[in-house]
Amino acid sequence: MKFPRKGLYAITQPDGKSIAQVVADVEAALRGGAAVIQYRDKNPLDAGKLAAALLAVCHAHQVPLLINDSVELALAVGADGVHLGRDDGDLAAARAALGPDAIIGVSCYNDIGRATAAVAAGADYVAFGRFFPSGSKPLAAPAEIGTLQTAKRSLQVPIVAIGGILPENAGQLLAAGADLVAVIGGVFDGDPFAAARRFQALF
Numbered sequence: 739m740k741f742p743r744k745g746l747y748a749i750t751q752p753d754g755k756s757i758a759q760v761v762a763d764v765e766a767a768l769r770g771g772a773a774v775i776q777y778r779d780k781n782p783l784d785a786g787k788l789a790a791a792l793l794a795v796c797h798a799h800q801v802p803l804l805i806n807d808s809v810e811l812a813l814a815v816g817a818d819g820v821h822l823g824r825d826d827g828d829l830a831a832a833r834a835a836l837g838p839d840a841i842i843g844v845s846c847y848n849d850i851g852r853a854t855a856a857v858a859a860g861a862d863y864v865a866f867g868r869f870f871p872s873g874s875k876p877l878a879a880p881a882e883i884g885t886l887q888t889a890k891r892s893l894q895v896p897i898v899a900i901g902g903i904l905p906e907n908a909g910q911l912l913a914a915g916a917d918l919v920a921v922i923g924g925v926f927d928g929d930p931f932a933a934a935r936r937f938q939a940l941f
């Protein structure tokens with residue numbers, strides 16, 4: 739499956755929820771129009787089972803599922819790809835393990851040089867942020883909106899913005915060059931179907 743050129747990139751918020759609830763929330767976001775889903779789980783209880791259930795619901799909607807941090811889990815469940823940050827291992831090793839068709843995204847924070855290197859090494863998209871204070875990752879370092887403008891001018895892959903994004907503040911990031919907005923709380927803190935519809939209407 740291909741990474742979308744634009745749209746809502748919804749990231750799971752599984753803490754304290756049952757597998758059935760996480761899957762139901764993701765399904766609601768998909769019905770609302772989410773274009774890609776990332777399984778991000780910093781306190782996994784049964785990661786293999788949850789990832790497999792998420793893969794089934796994503797593929798029923800023809801939407802790719804990416805796994806945060808773990809090439810091993812992506813391989814084990816047959817996910818569409820991985821998202822790698824600075825502590826999550828080497829892109830070339832992930833590509834070798836997952837193959838040429840896997841989607842590999844890379845966190846670039848506020849660093850255009852890191853993004854340029856990631857694209858040269860074969861990243862399918864790059865992500866910048868956080869752009870607004872994030873309850874999901876309070877210690878994430880701030881990024882400048884100007885970084886999106888520079889990235890849009892110089893990079894040929896989709897550009898993802900992340901961090902504290904809501905339907906009310908996403909427009910300025912899209913105007914600056916973001917192709918997708920990656921969102922946790924802005925989708926899953928409330929009604930995921932309604933929130934996804936509001937994001938979808940921005941594209």
Ligand SMILES: Cc1ncc(COP(=O)(O)OP(=O)(O)O)c(N)n1
Pocket residue numbers: 747776778806807821822823824825826843845865866875898900920
């Ligand atoms: C789409 C997207 N962008 C950025 C991140 C953050 O990745 P990372 O810096 O590795 O931090 P954690 O998410 O692992 O805490 C992401 N997950 N997804």
Ligand SMILES: Cc1ncsc1CCOP(=O)(O)O
Pocket residue numbers: 867868871872873874875878900901902903920921922923924
């Ligand atoms: C994983 C991550 N990386 C930077 S901010 C962030 C969390 C995004 O979540 P939210 O949309 O709730 O701010």
Ligand SMILES: [Mg+2]
Pocket residue numbers: 806807821822823824825826
């Ligand atoms: Mg990570």
